Amino acid sequence: MSVTTIDLLRHGETEGEGVYRGQQDYLLTEIGREQMQSVLTDELPWQQIITSPLSRCASFAADLSRDTGLSLAYEPRFIEMSFGQWEGKTAETIEKNDPHHFFAFYDDPVLNTPPQAETLIAFQQRCISAWQAMLKQYGQRHILLVTHAGVIRLLLAHILSMPLQALFHIDVPFACLSRVEVYSDGNGDFARVLFHAGRL
Incomplete structure (x- = not known):
């Protein structure tokens, strides 16, 4: 039986705080970079870094790869x-200007997609x-995946x-x-969550 370990790391604080960032390319603030740096220890366990190409993830991942020599791959999915x-836009602005779509989305995000947004499916x-x-390409390694809150929620829910x-x-x-x-x-995968919102 083979084992692959994946650490999911959300980016830190960004510019434009309080808005729906989505696929817009906001930069990390200095506080955000410090937040991400704070999860690291002197002995890093990873063998591969994979990152979202958006700057709030990729800039930290690229610096970490440069400083450690770890291989880095960008995955737009x-x-x-x-x-x-x-x-x-902020939630307050959307709630004020479009309360129907706003509350419907949080009541059932599957059936109520925001205007012109990607469906949850x-x-x-x-x-x-x-x-x-x-998993197919980097199986049996310890991977750091630097990504976003929505991606992490979806993967954990899966x-x-x-x-x-x-x-x-x-x-x-x-x-x-x-x-x-x-x-x-070889006949299938079994995944389990070891910890969430933890530290190394």
């Missing part, structure tokens, strides 16, 4: 969900596709067999670190 017309399909490809409607019940703060182990015996 691990970018955040597109929020369409909501991107760049499409988001799920691309993230799980990237996850499966990652592993835990949670309905998509419950996605927002998972809190993913800045620089949140979660660890997953995936066991494979």
Whole structure:
């Protein structure tokens, strides 16, 4: 039986705080970079870094790769969900100007997609596709995946067999670190969450 370990790291605080960032390319603040740096220890366990190509993830991943010599791969399927017309706007603004869509989305995000946004089903399909490809290419290694809150929620929900409607019940703060182990015996995979919102 082979084992692959994946540490999921959310980016830290960004510019434009308080808005739906989605697929817009906001930069990390200095505080955000410090938040991500704070999860590291002198002895890093990883053998491979994979990152979303958006700057708030990729800039930290590239610096870590440069400083440690760890191999780095960019995976665009691990970018955040597109929020369409909501991107760049605060929840307060959206709630005030479009309360119907706003509350409907949080009541049932599967059936109520924000205007011009990516559907949750499409988001799920691309993230799980990237996850499966990652396991195939980097199996039996210890991987650091630097990505976004929505991606982490979706992957954890997938592993835990949670309905998509419950996605927002998972809190993913800045620089949140979660660890997953995936066991494979050639006939299928079994994944389990070892910790969430932890530290190395």
